Amino acid sequence: MGWKRKDLLTIAELSIEEIELILTTAESLKEVGGRDIKKVPALRGKTVVNLFFEPSTRTRTSFELAAKRLSADVINFSPSTSSVVKGETLLDTARNIESMQADIIVLRHSSPGAAEHLSRFVQSSVINAGDGWHEHPTQALLDVYTIKEKKKEIQGLTIVIVGDVAHSRVARSNIVALTKLGAEVRVVAPPTMLPLYVERLGAKVYYQFEDALNGVDVIMMLRLQRERLGQALLPSIREYAKLFCLTSERLRLAKPDTIVMHPGPLNRGIEISPAVADSPAAVILDQVTNGVSVRMALMYLLSGAA
Amino acid sequence: MGLAQSERLLMDAQDMSRALSRISHEILEGNKGSQDLALVGIRTGGVYLAQRLAMRIQQIEQRDIPLGELDITLYRDDLSIRKDQPELRKTTIPFNISDLKIVLVDDVLFTGRTIRAALDGLMDLGRPAEIQLAVLIDRGHRQLPIRANYVGKNIPTSREENVQVFFEELEQVDRVSIVTG
Structure with missing residues (x-):
């Protein structure tokens, strides 16, 4: 072609x-x-x-x-x-x-x-x-490339996108790309950070991080855009980190060979713990290379x- | 296997096999053995030929020689004038080519432009001690000052004719034909 x-x-x-x-x-x-x-x-x-x-x-x-x-x-x-x-x-x-x-x-x-x-x-x-x-189509393409490199096939994978989906072009492009290629896409965030009708893009909605992690092959973290906090999306960063930070304990709830992705720049300790960001599961630097x-x-x- | 109407047979499977055996011996003779020798096939046809030459050389010398695959697309001289981009394929050269004697392998030598691109591509990967060229068919009509060291068969052709090499791996039977229309 x-x-x-x-x-x-x-x-x-x-x-x-x-x-x-x-x-x-x-x-x-x-x-x-x-x-x-x-x-x-x-x-x-x-x-x-x-x-x-x-x-x-x-x-x-x-x-x-x-x-x-x-x-x-x-x-x-x-x-x-x-x-x-x-x-x-x-x-x-x-x-x-x-x-x-x-x-x-x-x-x-x-x-x-x-x-x-x-x-x-x-x-x-x-x-x-x-x-x-x-x-942000090139970000989605490099994410899909990275997933394919690690998992061989997109079809049949379960992928969860975590964080401010409503204000994220990265999330939108990824939901469209991954569902098109046959993956199950979940989104999880506080309700203020999920766009209306996100199901229509083909994503399943969760509000509890722990529930969304069951059986997941890929965890895609979004950056908490701190510049948007004036918009009253969250009571506090501390509360967000408590509920939605990807910690080693939460990572264990997903499949043992789960990979962790992040478009960068990282807010260590807010959406991703340093232990996870530096763990073998993280493919964040592969994303940059790809x-x-x-x-x-x-x-x-x-x-x-x- | 029957030939298509527009196809004129130049070499059958046995002819091809004999030519490759002779070229393997010539390569070993010319290089006094397989020391520091490596084969690099140009995608796609050259890769199949390089694999077969490597197999024969292995049988004669009782040792493996490095084998690589080169895609020359990024080095073509017509990229900026073509309307559609040719499909890119992988270059896989899993060894350092520097200081090796590289035998570049292609199926048909025609204008010489592919070989020019391949030489540039190889040079970007290192500094080989020497580059030699082995081709199954030399059909003439060179547009660049390039000559093969090892040739399976010289075939006089007209510029409009299309020489095609068919491989068992892709088309069931090895053969070389002139295809018209």
């Missing part, structure tokens, strides 16, 4: 075959990261622009590294240092970047749908690196269709 899309905007729009193609391409590209000379010439002469309207270090760095390993040239645009503070619109900024012959624009923006909107107006390929609470391979795969595939 060949790749036909100009852009990568959401997980929802991808077919199972497209997801599989991204994963197998990423698997082939992972080898490059293990070499002494971590560079191949596939995207020589192409330009990738990281356009990040929200602060991000690891995602931007991961995209940058992915582009560089494929020999593309990379430019980083961030609003604090650019004309955006002077009032330029998203479209004008993007058109300016496109006029510099950018082949791929990687966009992170606080508005849901920003990447999709942009993709309609520019010839460049657009990769959604997070749009508001909507989607993120580069998955983003390389997307850039490789998209630069053919452009």
Whole structure:
């Protein structure tokens, strides 16, 4: 199967075959990261622009590294240092970047749908690196890749997502991706952190962490976004940690070969105990490594269709 | 097994087997044995041939030699002009190629562009002492200054013809044919 899309905007729009193609391409590209000379010439002469309207270090760095390993040239645009503070619109900024012959624009923006909107107006390929609470498709793809690497098959697995699902694009993209690939997805959090109608995405809702852990193959922790605590989602961080921190005791309630995932950055002692974060069950750093391979795969595939 | 109408047979399974046996001996003769020798097959056809050469060399020398698989897709010279990206496959070279004599193995030598890509790909993985080239078929029409050290069969072709190598592993019977249409 060949790749036909100009852009990568959401997980929802991808077919199972497209997801599989991204994963197998990423698997082939992972080898490059293990070499002494971590560079191949596939995207020589192409330009990738990281356009990040929200602060991000690891995602931007991961995209940058992915582009560089494929020999593309990379430019980083961030609003604090650019004309955006002077009032330029998203479209004008993007058109300016496109006029510099950018082949791929990687966009992170606080508005849901920003990447999709942009993709309609520019010839460049657009990769959604997070749009508001909507989607973060490359994170879901790297998570699926990591699960597949550890568990071989997604079909038939039981996966629990823990934490602020309502405000998490990572959770949303993962629920869509994992249910599409045949996993049972559970979500567990205080009711204030679960979106209405989350069942419609195919997830089973739990409110007690201990109940949700029974028979689970993968535990996916979400970061407690402390910047949102002003929104009265929680009585206190201490209470949240008491009820929803993944401790060694709780980890024992899941299957013995359970893996623990986290998109980072970690709040040690809040959503995940240091003992668990540093245990052999944690695959958090594998997620980071695989993120580069998955983003390389997307850039490789998209630069053919452009 | 009957041939498709548009297929003209160039080598049957026995011809292929004999050519590979001869090439194995030539490789060992040219390198004075299998010391510091390694085979790297170019995906996909070259991998099957490299496996068979490795098996024969093992039988002759009574020792295993390192065997790798190289995917050249990322090194193609037409990536920026093609409209669709070719499918990527894995490069698996489970040994350090530096200071080894590498015999690159491919099924058909044609324009030489694949070999150019393979040479670049290998060089990115280390610094081999030497790189040699073994091919089952040399069909001419080179576009780059590349020549094989070991050739199964030279076949004059026209540029439009398509030489195809069929492998037991994929198509039940080993054979080489010119396929038209």
